[in-house]
Amino acid sequence: SANFQKRETPYDAPAAFSITNSMLQLGWGLMIPAIQTRSIPGRLSVGIGIKNIVQKIDTASGSGTGADAGLLYRNGKGFSLGVVFRNILRPSVTLVSKAVSFPQVIDIAPAYTRVIGKDFKAALAARSNYYADRFHPGAGSELWYLNKFAVRAGLEAKGFSLGAGAQLANYQFDYAVLLHEIAASHMLSFSLKFGMTGPERAEEIRRGMKRLDQEEAKRLARSYYLEALNLEKDGN
Secondary structure: OOOEEEOOOOOOOOEEEOEEEEEEEEEEEEEOHHHOOOOOOOEEEEEEEEEEEEEEEOOEEEEEEEEEEEEEEEOOOOEEEEEEEEEEEOOEEEOOOOEEEOOOEEEEEEEEEEEEOOOEEEEEEEEEEEEOOEEEEEEEEEEEEOOOEEEEEEEEOOEEEEEEEEEEOOEEEEEEEEEOOOOOEEEEEEEEOOOOOHHHHHHHHHHOOOOOOHHHHHHHHHHHHHHHHHHHHOOO
8 A cells, every 4th residue: 555644743744655564375275084975065174374474664564473274164066164263373563663463363254156157157255254352244246257267346344345367277366456445455366276277187088088108098097086086075
């Protein structure tokens, strides 16, 4: 956020300055295999993340390290429920002389996704996070075209937000802007997933059997195997 102004005294000419917040986060997630049975519908995943936060106001800056954890339940029919415990280890940032610790927050977020025709997929989500002894609700929507391009909109107490995203193979780029009364906040993110994507696996299967060498046979067999696992998890 930019275009702030400061004065040493009321008689000084104002000088412009900016405020910057950034975060580097490393996360790890795992689907719990113990509940992948027909007696329990859906899938449960767990995850943890460690993060380093840097804040800068004008020429003063500071950083702190923290950790988050989360649970995600998906029933295989478009419904999901996420619970995130943010700042289990609370980051503490000192800009000049006083340390400020981030609050511990609990996020609860249900969502529903539905395929529309052959080309579109829409999602509706709600969220309420709890901190400072009160709930802070929010809601949002997302529309994907060909699983490659997305537009988003959201509303929460801080203001109205808009966003867009694009996905190509294992790469995804996202942009969002939060519009509120002080100044617009811009958020950019880049994601890289490792391994064969779903569309790549489907293309490998579509090509079908041919005269294969040993490595090609292994790769195709693994594609069939992974696709069968996904179908079994969805109850198909």
